[in-house]
Amino acid sequence: MADSLRYAETMPPVFTLTAGPVDAYPEVLRALGTTVLYDYDPAFQAFYQEVSRKAQSVMGVDTPPMILQGEPVLGLEAAAASLIAKDDVVLNLASGVYGKGFGYWAARYAKRVEEIEVAYDDCIDPETVRRYLTEHPEIAVVCVCHHDTPSGTINDIDAIGAIVAEAGALLIVDAVSSFGGMPTSPAACKAGVYVTGPNKCLGCPPSLSLVAVSDAAWAKIEANPHAPFASMLSLKDWRHAWKETEAFPFTPSVAEINGLNAALDRYMDEGADRVWARHALTAAACRAGIQAMGLSLWAVREEIASPTTTAVRMPEGVDAAPVMAEARARYGVSLSAGRAETLGRLIRIGHMGPTAQPIYALIAVAALGGALKAQGVDIDLAAGMAAVQIRIDAA
Amino acid sequence: MADSLRYAETMPPVFTLTAGPVDAYPEVLRALGTTVLYDYDPAFQAFYQEVSRKAQSVMGVDTPPMILQGEPVLGLEAAAASLIAKDDVVLNLASGVYGKGFGYWAARYAKRVEEIEVAYDDCIDPETVRRYLTEHPEIAVVCVCHHDTPSGTINDIDAIGAIVAEAGALLIVDAVSSFGGMPTSPAACKAGVYVTGPNKCLGCPPSLSLVAVSDAAWAKIEANPHAPFASMLSLKDWRHAWKETEAFPFTPSVAEINGLNAALDRYMDEGADRVWARHALTAAACRAGIQAMGLSLWAVREEIASPTTTAVRMPEGVDAAPVMAEARARYGVSLSAGRAETLGRLIRIGHMGPTAQPIYALIAVAALGGALKAQGVDIDLAAGMAAVQIRIDAA
Amino acid sequence: MADSLRYAETMPPVFTLTAGPVDAYPEVLRALGTTVLYDYDPAFQAFYQEVSRKAQSVMGVDTPPMILQGEPVLGLEAAAASLIAKDDVVLNLASGVYGKGFGYWAARYAKRVEEIEVAYDDCIDPETVRRYLTEHPEIAVVCVCHHDTPSGTINDIDAIGAIVAEAGALLIVDAVSSFGGMPTSPAACKAGVYVTGPNKCLGCPPSLSLVAVSDAAWAKIEANPHAPFASMLSLKDWRHAWKETEAFPFTPSVAEINGLNAALDRYMDEGADRVWARHALTAAACRAGIQAMGLSLWAVREEIASPTTTAVRMPEGVDAAPVMAEARARYGVSLSAGRAETLGRLIRIGHMGPTAQPIYALIAVAALGGALKAQGVDIDLAAGMAAVQIRIDAA
Amino acid sequence: MADSLRYAETMPPVFTLTAGPVDAYPEVLRALGTTVLYDYDPAFQAFYQEVSRKAQSVMGVDTPPMILQGEPVLGLEAAAASLIAKDDVVLNLASGVYGKGFGYWAARYAKRVEEIEVAYDDCIDPETVRRYLTEHPEIAVVCVCHHDTPSGTINDIDAIGAIVAEAGALLIVDAVSSFGGMPTSPAACKAGVYVTGPNKCLGCPPSLSLVAVSDAAWAKIEANPHAPFASMLSLKDWRHAWKETEAFPFTPSVAEINGLNAALDRYMDEGADRVWARHALTAAACRAGIQAMGLSLWAVREEIASPTTTAVRMPEGVDAAPVMAEARARYGVSLSAGRAETLGRLIRIGHMGPTAQPIYALIAVAALGGALKAQGVDIDLAAGMAAVQIRIDAA
Structure with missing residues (x-):
């Protein structure tokens, strides 16, 4: 040539x-250029709540997910930092680079991290998880990556989630690059903390995380004295931020929220x-x-x-x-x-x-x-x- | 009516x-909608380096500042977490809500935080800082907010910076809402870590931080075993990210980088x-x-x-x-x-x-x-x- | 300074x-950048009809107005060329530069143009029009500028229109810079041809005309052997273009139609x-x-x-x-x-x-x-x- | 499916x-949303001249082409109306629907239109044109469509142009859908009037024409008493509009000029x-x-x-x-x-x-x-x- x-x-x-x-999506690109509003302007407050409600609807959860102001690695790091307490034993499921990587974050906060690892072109067998949990009833938190993007492979998180729930542990799910592109939801996998973002299958640029937390996971987070607060890594700070009556812990990424809104509209319309x-x-x-x-x-x-x-x-x-x-x-x-x-x-x-x-x-x-x-x-x-x-x- | x-x-x-x-700025709003590129695409790699170089030029520093992927509270929290070591005594200067607030972050990482506080409609007298440092030679890090936005007041960071430098301590400067709107630069105030962002006087939406770190501050950060790495809060992760040969620690906010580029062009053009x-x-x-x-x-x-x-x-x-x-x-x-x-x-x-x-x-x-x-x-x-x-x- | x-x-x-x-309007500016569709794509065909219907609703007419593909001087020139026949006597009402100017177009197509002219800081007295029409029953077409923009003055077109209708003549109205900013409509002034555009009070850039034609005026146009067809100046070409079953006489200004749609939505929303x-x-x-x-x-x-x-x-x-x-x-x-x-x-x-x-x-x-x-x-x-x-x- | x-x-x-x-092009779509300027604002006046100069450079002509404010059918109709005088004999070359169609416009203005027509899947043989012109020295204007879009076929306008020039006639060229996508220019085909637009190979939405007129053609147009003026169909009105000292005959399509500017920049950059x-x-x-x-x-x-x-x-x-x-x-x-x-x-x-x-x-x-x-x-x-x-x- x-x-x-x-x-x-x-x-x-x-x-x-x-x-x-x-x-x-072109709709998203155009929406990014919407006039920037003051975050405490009543029009923005109402808009933020509306976007939160749309995200709730799309994720099929009971309260709006948190919209963290950084691409989903923020959501994942915040999940580890918030949910995993100092005396927790964590089971990390690693079938690829991202799942493996999450274990390093888990190790930062946990007493001990156990791991089930398979070849990075394979996926986790739910039955192995079941056996492991039966043998290790001390495990409090299980971490799994739904779509381990560097391998292009999918773990059966719904099956894994059922097993984890049965064992009484909490599941952290990285659904960043699967949510919005295939059938998956926090409820279907009984997630404790379910992390995704608009920057993959929803067609936005990277810069926000969407994090849904179950009641049980909130209870554990609130009880964790080391769960970050007044920090970029905090889930707690943002728990109620979607409400018009609540202050934002820090300034939301206004343009990206505009983009997210367009992406959610598009998704629901199609x-x-x-x-x-x-x-x-x-x-x-x-x-x-x-x-x-x-x-x-x-x-x-x-x-x-x-x-x-x-x-x-x-x-x-x-x-x-x-x-x-x-x-x-x-x-x-x-x-x-x-x-x-x-x-x-x-x-x-x-x-x-x-x-x-x-x-x-x-x-x-x-x-x-x-x-x-x-x-x-x-x-x-x-x-x-x-x-x-x-x-x-x-x- | x-x-x-x-x-x-x-x-x-x-x-x-x-x-x-x-x-x-309208130029920025339009730029946010630029086609999203893959962060490892060579066109984006070259573009990111170019934007970094423009930011370097505008900030008047020797190497490109770090572009952290969150609004400037991220830059500030990362600065505290990275520079302040466990055995540091820190002097926090508080003339307003933001200056005061930084002290809480400092306290998280320091052995002890001392504070000079004045009424929130007043500013810090550099001579008080001089006296304090003379009396407390153990102070390793001084923190100051240039423009304490909730009060609309300005501290004389250039005078303070000269005193801090003389005392051999390192200065963390919050110049978020002053940089780009008045004469201020990392060099002029001899900052160790100088944190600002494009979302104030440069006319961008909130979502990025610009952080310049001096050689002395880098030496201290690299020597700090608790300085965050593999974390949203890390400065170290992003130190070399502007170089085409380096990987990004995580995905940059592509749209916001496009906006920043337009803002920097506009600033230099005017x-x-x-x-x-x-x-x-x-x-x-x-x-x-x-x-x-x-x-x-x-x-x-x-x-x-x-x-x-x-x-x-x-x-x-x-x-x-x-x-x-x-x-x-x-x-x-x-x-x-x-x-x-x-x-x-x-x-x-x-x-x-x-x-x-x-x-x-x-x-x-x-x-x-x-x-x-x-x-x-x-x-x-x-x-x-x-x-x-x-x-x-x-x- | x-x-x-x-x-x-x-x-x-x-x-x-x-x-x-x-x-x-910012909504309009963003809409201009919508993905360009092929004019015969079914999505565009449906969209064009929808925009036409919105324009109809906003103008309060029975069928969609024509959207001519040029700023409103095109609408005005087309109105003169289409409605005024070779044997017509026209009465032009001139209270400013634009009203006066229309008379030159009228003269191009009419047998004779009469004129009532007042000082350009004043307006036409409807009673003068009444007297004139009574004395000159041969007048077939009356032309009036609602808001003579170069003077910033308003003619009472509703009163004038009633008089013209009573006299059995047809009224050409230039409502370019009044429509959308004050109460005015084709029906209220009984207009034969009512010309406006989205580029004034609707907040669009200049590039389209909106033209509403009454049944009586259509009858006159269709009977006029010199009414332009197969021409940029043609009203006839565009009469049915809003229907999905009809071809466009030439390519519509797709981007401007996108902008118009946003402007109409905004107008109706407010x-x-x-x-x-x-x-x-x-x-x-x-x-x-x-x-x-x-x-x-x-x-x-x-x-x-x-x-x-x-x-x-x-x-x-x-x-x-x-x-x-x-x-x-x-x-x-x-x-x-x-x-x-x-x-x-x-x-x-x-x-x-x-x-x-x-x-x-x-x-x-x-x-x-x-x-x-x-x-x-x-x-x-x-x-x-x-x-x-x-x-x-x-x- | x-x-x-x-x-x-x-x-x-x-x-x-x-x-x-x-x-x-995405650059064009974004440019369409640029802040709308008043056409007599000095910034717009300078900008319009700059865009005109870029168009001149891209078309390879000695003075800026006219930017007519309607898609290229306007340019074509205006060319016919302006150049063809009442006593002209015109030779129309028809190798497709568009070439054939131009003949109808020509017939509106000419004394007589001769035509060389070939099957609509074929193209005009320049030698046939030569013979025809030799036999019909009275022919003043020849019309040709470069790319007859409905057939996807190309006429050899450079060869035809040389023959027409030799015969002392003036050539009207429809290069709407070829210019910018293949080697062609007004000079190469010795065009009298060369009509194109930014809405095809330059990647803009439809709404403007670009028209280059040779000195000889200008002389003929200026001598034509029926050449339109004070009209959308006028070439004369726009002849000098690119100059900062000249008024616009009517309001330019500001947004589309912004788009054209981006398209010309992109074309020259690539x-x-x-x-x-x-x-x-x-x-x-x-x-x-x-x-x-x-x-x-x-x-x-x-x-x-x-x-x-x-x-x-x-x-x-x-x-x-x-x-x-x-x-x-x-x-x-x-x-x-x-x-x-x-x-x-x-x-x-x-x-x-x-x-x-x-x-x-x-x-x-x-x-x-x-x-x-x-x-x-x-x-x-x-x-x-x-x-x-x-x-x-x-x-």
């Missing part, structure tokens, strides 16, 4: 098909079922294409592959970085790298929010396949593209 | 003349001197009008009143809340309340970013004066408005 | 208080009565201030001054241009010049859409008064500002 | 791959050569895919197919409308219908501005092919997609 036709690194790509930050269905179909078509080309999914079994991200295993001896660079330079398509243990070994295609439309699977397969070909990897690109189309048409 | 002509609480006000969140001059003139005209109406500044002496906020003392027996509500309902002008000790006792008029234009002083004086009159307070509104105009014209 | 504090001509002003183009009331009060307060300063309205009697524009007569020997330049340089306030006969002799303050808020009258009076003072004119600025405030508070 | 997965007509499509209105190359490659890849599927181009020979639109001939017995509807419902891809003679018989894929990126060819081929398959047409979709990819990679 002539150099003059390649996309320069300084130009934005044509498509951003990543696992986050993701392409935002309908959760339809949104989930197009995420699922986009991912299914993408997987069909990847496999038909002769590539493998990173996930050890297709049924644990996420409907919101497809992680593609690099063939033996192929480094992901130059392939990603080639996809971008040649087709203008930006894809996601792995992280830590998965870095270099896989490439991720995000199906989140505005890019969770089946036709995007074709772009992704074409760009990834074409880049691999250009790097000398022998794949059947035509078969891949055909398989995408067939899968879409079979829906 | 007929009810039908009053501004409903559900309608946004006509003017937001608050001390924060402030009205944002020129810092002109920006500061219009902040100063707006405040001076506002103070002239307030006093000519027969009202008093909150500041005990006019020379310590901030060029970025005018705090107006409520007359004896007058509560601020209904006055603010009246200004909004009658004229569509949203003003700021006080905070904690100053709540109810003063009303604040912000002069920050886009509202730091002299003609806005007239709107503020008219709305505040008219609301007071409507509440039965005897003031000379015509004299107030005339004084504003005369002050502007004398510039 | 120090040069460094004056607003450079290259910088945008702080306030645009003009009679058009006017400051647009309610026409409230919108009109704030236009009226803003203008009344402005006039009170102007006169209290010792200046005169351009309008020979206050009751004919427009609620959407205040035209201020320059004192003897004072040229408007340097005064306007001074208001802009000194206060950042952009005001409107006169046109043709009124150029240089008056300055206009627009009260349209977002600037039709009473507090803006204060800004306008202060800026205009201050500029005159700076130019050496002896006025009582303090009295002017006080009068504005008193008038607002008396509402 | 399950109904719930199909795209409803009320939802906007995922991709708009049409020949106009086209998807606009570089015309690169922009043209990606238009060419996108179209080439699209044609390769179409043909490999077993479909035919509408163009009788591939070398006359436009680099900015690919028109695909429907197979015998297949109506375009349900195919387009299927592509939209199934894949969310909006395609363009034909017009008049080509309506129903072809489907058009636009490659203009933001969609002139090679990877879009794949989307278009997949959506069109998939829709045809769903309608029971036997095509080899896999071969089509493979051919697209191969063509891109061969670049």
